[in-house]
Amino acid sequence: MGGAAMNADVTFLADTALAIVRAVPVTLGLFVASAIGASLLGGGLVAALTAGLAPVRGIARGWIFLFRGTPLLLQIFMVYYGLAALGPVRQGPFWPAFRDPLFCAGLAMTCCCSAYIAEVLRGALAAIPAGQIEAALACGMGRVTRLRLIVLPQMLRLALPAYGNELVMMVKSTSLASTITVLDVTGVAQQVIAHSYRTLDVFCLAAGVYLGLTGALTALLRWAERRLDPTVSDGAGEGASR
């Protein structure tokens, strides 16, 4: 009879694992969509921050202040519950999107993380050594060539470690979507717990799935770093002597 109990245990864990793994596409989709959105928006924010027009810079700064300064959970609630309380939104053409919790979570994450990514990119831009730009100016490169050949590639390399960190944070932040009924990995785990009253093993399974996702992402980022510059070794500084 101990064997029967253990059998039930194994069956339960296997069923739970399967249900959680089935929710991975939701988590992954939310992550990928908001990572792409936040990166594009973050790039736009950096362009705005370095713009000549003061109002444009002001808007970008305000955006970053707002979305970096308030909790993501609150932003998710405000998009999902807050906007739905507004008549024009409910009657507007985008209501089908705004009533979808997954869309709302993605939108909030895109806005929030774009602020962080903009700061990462801005830091990288400022860290490009002046001599690299001067060498480009001195040989007569125009603005666009300079941007494409020197500034963007250098910015990308300098930003990659911090940007990767931001992406890993984003994978984990997707779990907040479960608070507005999205059935992602965390949402499914909570659903199982509500039925079974088992907490620790179910949460451990969910945590294992997140570890798998962040582990794969970390490996991908390390590969990208190596590919951009094969002489980079882990954590080491300048390799050559003068």
Place this chain on the structure above:
Amino acid sequence: MTDAIPVLRATGIEKSFGGRKVLKGIDLDAAKGEVISILGGSGSGKSTFLRCLNLLEMPDVGEISIAGTPAPLVRDRHGALRVSDARALGSMRARTAMVFQGFNLWSHMRVIDNVIAAPVHVHGMAREEAVERAHALLERVGMGGFAQHWPRQLSGGQQQRVAIARALATDPELMLFDEPTSALDPERVREVLDLMRSLAAEGRTMLVVTHEMAFARDVSTRVVHVREGRIESMGPPAQMFGPDASPAFRAFLSA
């Protein structure tokens, strides 16, 4: 030959940084094939002057022309100089080349890509041709086996030789050297100076800000002594290093 258009003509260059006047009116012409060494103490303004010539530093006052083409500068309402035509500025810079104290090789590009960047992306040369020429230039500066290396894998002297190959790749009419050996270990200085000697010998027009007195004396056609933002004295090396040199330059040499 005396009527020939100078490769460089700089007139009345003045520059201040935060109220401190670094350049107080410098005139300098360079004829084709001249090698001009610019000497002076630290803070004399010699590097600033050199950087004004390709407008990495914007002079407050003055005129510059490269091989007869004036730099595209206009005076704005406040009397300050500004660039009137970014495209013309680009093509002016494209006719010159600069070698920096800190080498400034693009760290995200391999050696070969550093050398072909300007020919391909500024001068519109076909990639294959640029690569072929780049290999010949790397051979010429003694870096033939390093085309696929990354800048950080090279010593300072090697990086500077690649930087010189990069400068040569566009066949510039005027080469500006901003203390090219000052960041090098003493044993690496020679390899760069020897290379610069050979460039001088092939008739390149060069302006060299340097502390290397032997180079100034033996290689240059003219020595310019900059002191407190002005040209204190200038002349052929035989005169500048001879008994008739100005007291101020003699004092500088013996300091």
